[in-house]
Amino acid sequence: MTNNKGPDPRMDMARIPRHVAIIMDGNGRWAKRTGQPRSKGHEAGARNVREITEACRELGVKALSLFAFSTENWRRSKREVDSLFNLMTKSIKRYSDQIHKTNVRLLHMGLSDGLPAEVAGDIQKCVELTRNNTAMDVCIALNYGGRRELTDAARKIARQVQQGELRPEDITEETLAAHLYLPGHSEVDLLIRTSGENRISNFMLWQISYAEIVVTPTLWPDFNRDRLHETLVEYQSRNRRFGGRP
Numbered sequence: 146m147t148n149n150k151g152p153d154p155r156m157d158m159a160r161i162p163r164h165v166a167i168i169m170d171g172n173g174r175w176a177k178r179t180g181q182p183r184s185k186g187h188e189a190g191a192r193n194v195r196e197i198t199e200a201c202r203e204l205g206v207k208a209l210s211l212f213a214f215s216t217e218n219w220r221r222s223k224r225e226v227d228s229l230f231n232l233m234t235k236s237i238k239r240y241s242d243q244i245h246k247t248n249v250r251l252l253h254m255g256l257s258d259g260l261p262a263e264v265a266g267d268i269q270k271c272v273e274l275t276r277n278n279t280a281m282d283v284c285i286a287l288n289y290g291g292r293r294e295l296t297d298a299a300r301k302i303a304r305q306v307q308q309g310e311l312r313p314e315d316i317t318e319e320t321l322a323a324h325l326y327l328p329g330h331s332e333v334d335l336l337i338r339t340s341g342e343n344r345i346s347n348f349m350l351w352q353i354s355y356a357e358i359v360v361t362p363t364l365w366p367d368f369n370r371d372r373l374h375e376t377l378v379e380y381q382s383r384n385r386r387f388g389g390r391p
């Protein structure tokens with residue numbers, strides 16, 4: 146749903162966060178509330194991805210990272226996992242052209258191994274199609290876990306040390322950042338979690354170290370433009386000190 150009211154007048158367009166990350170939670174509860182199967186909640190959630198991506202692009206957000214499937218979500222029933230991946234291939238097929246037309250670059254963050262071949266292939270195609278786009282990066286975290294990302298980085302660095310290409314004393318924070326899944330992806334400014342859960346659930350552990358966190362009770366399928374604008378107003382009211390003194 147689009148609203149024609151325009152951005153919240155309290156919002157300062159000169160202080161839009163560069164990188165927004167969202168833990169899109171609450172699809173199941175949204176479905177339950179309306180007496181529908183969980184898959185209907187995921188469908189409504191997938192539709193909302195488009196709405197919020199578009200809203201962020203219009204506001205000038207430069208990077209949007211969306212948590213779509215965690216390495217822990219494999220613990221769900223096969224039926225739910227299958228329906229989630231079906232939905233993902235459908236959505237990517239349906240929206241690839243639109244993503245490209247709006248000059249958005251799609252990125253994937255997570256393990257391709259373990260993903261159904263069709264999902265991995267469709268994502269790869271869209272990543273290739275949009276690779277030179279410049280309006281905004283949309284990073285889909287799919288089969289992603291923050292601990293696994295850091296573990297994989299440690300392994301890559303250890304191999305370089307083993308091969309004599311790097312000395313342990315030369316390993317810095319920059320070295321680690323350069324070995325994450327998407328080395329060029331900036332740190333997160335604003336982390337939003339929908340559905341009122343006050344936890345990180347293994348999302349972008351390195352990149353959120355100084356992110357402002359906003360937890361909203363709104364369930365993901367109901368998190369519309371107005372809610373996004375409210376969240377940005379809240380972000381702009383924060384005093385980001387980064388450990389220093391104002």
Ligand code: IPE
Pocket residue numbers: 169170171172173174175213214218229340
């Ligand atoms: C988020 O909604 C989507 C995924 C984690 C894939 P949930 O499915 O976690 O919804 P709730 O938390 O059960 O309401």
Ligand code: IPE
Pocket residue numbers: 168169170171212213214215218342344346
């Ligand atoms: C986090 O939501 C993962 C995604 C949104 C993809 P979960 O619903 O899996 O998180 P927990 O289990 O409540 O921590």
Ligand code: MG
Pocket residue numbers: 170171172
């Ligand atoms: Mg959940």
